[in-house]
Amino acid sequence: MYSQSSFHQQFRRALARRRSSGEAEEEAEESPSSPSVYETPAECDECTPLLGVPEVRHDKSRLQGLSDSVFVTWLVGSLAECWRTVKLTLLSAGYFNLLLLFVPPGLMADGFKWPPLAVLLLNAIGLMPLTGIVSFAVNAMCSPNVGSTLGGLLGPFLQSPVDLAIRVVALRQGQVQLLRSSIVGSTVSRLLLGFGLCFFFGGVFNSRDAFGKSMNQTFSASLVQKPCFRVIGSSLLLLVPTLTSTRRGDLGSPDNNFDLVSLSYLVAGLLLCLYAVEMTSQLRSHDPSDSCRDELEDYHDPEAEMDPRSALVVYIVAFFLVFLSSTYAIKAVESVCEHFPVSKEILGFVLVPIVCGSAEFLICTVEATRNKMDIALGVMIRTCIRNALLEAPILILMSLVMKTPTLLSFSSAETIPLFISIFAGGYSIVGGSSNYLDGAMLLALYIAVTAAVITGSFQLNPTSS
16 A cells, blocks of 8 residues: 555656656747856857846837937927918018018019019018018017017117118119118108007097096106107207208318218217117116017017027028018119109108018007007107117218218208107107197198108209109
C-alpha cells in the first residue's frame, strides 16, 4: 500500500514538471530572447543591461504622421488668422470700405490709357478707404501693446509716412504749388469742415436729454483748448515767411528769393524743434490734454483687437497701395489742369485734404454722434498739430535735398482762409458746448472759403479761365 501511494505521488510530480517546462518553452518562443544573468553570449557586452530591456523601435510612419499633423495645425491656424485679419480690416469702417472697389480700376486706368480725369477720380476715391485702413492698423499696433503715452508718441510717426507719401510724390513730380496748397488746406479742412461735421451731426443726434428737453452737447474745454492754442501758434509760424515777403513786395528779385528760402528753412527747423519739445513734454508729464489715448483705450473693444504682426502686414500693404494710387493720381493732375477749368491750387486746397482726411472725418463724426465729442475734437486737433509741426517742415527740408526748393510763401487766397479758420475754429470751443447750429455755421463758412479760393485761383491763373 505504501509503495502504491508513493508511485502515484512520483507520477503526479513528473507530470507537473513536464507541464511547467512546456509552458516555459511556449513563453520563450512568444517573447524575444533576453540574455540570462548567468550567460554571456557573444553579442552581449559590458554595456548590455542586466535585466532584459526590450529594444525601442522608432516607427517612421508614426513620426511622419505627427509632423504632418503639426503642419496641418499650423496651416489651419495661419489661414484662420488671415481670415480674421481680413475681416477686421474690411469691417473697420463699415460700408465706407466699399470704396476699396475703386482701387483696382484706378491702378489699371493709367495702363489702359483712360482719360486723365477718370484716372484722377478713381485713384482719389480709392485713397479714401486706404488712409482709413492705415489709421486702423496704426491703432492696432500701438493701443494694445504699449501705454497711452508711448502710443501717443508712436502714432504720429506711423501715420505721418502715409500722409507724406502723397505729398512726396507731388514734390518728386515738381507739383510745388499743389504741395503748398495742401499744407494750408489740411488745417482749414480740419478746423472748419471737421469741426462743422462733428458739431452738426453731434448736435442732431444729441439735441434732447432723457426728459425730452433741448440741450447743448458738452465737452471738456480744457481738454481741447491747450492743443488748439498750439495749432494757432504753429499756423501763424508757418505764415511768417509769407508776411515777410508780402511786406517787402518784389517777389521776383534774387535777393528777396534768397532771403525767403533761408527764412523758410529756418521756420521749418523751428517747427521740428517745437514738435520735439511737445513730444518730450507729453512723454514726461502725460497731461490728459496732450492726448486722447485714455478715452480711446476705454472705448477699445477687445474682441475687435488685431494681432500686432498682422496689423504690421496690413500697414505695409496699405502703405504700398497708397503710394501707387497717389503716384497715378498726381501724374494725372497736369493733364486735368490743362484740359479742364481747374487749377493746382484748387486740387491742393480742396481735393488732397479731403482725400487724406476722409476717414478721420467719418470716424470723428461717428464719435460725435455717440456723445464722445472730446475724442472727435482731440483727433482733429492732433492732426492739425502733426500737419503743421511735423509734416510741413519735413516736406520743406526734403525739397532742399531733392533740389526742388519749396518756399513757405502762400497766396492771399490761401492766407486769408487760414486766418478765418484759426479764428472760427478756436472760438467755437471756448465755451465747452456746441449744437447743430454751430456746426452749420462752420460748414457754411468752409463752403464760402472754398469758393473764395476757387475764385482767387482763377484770377491768379489766366490760362484756366
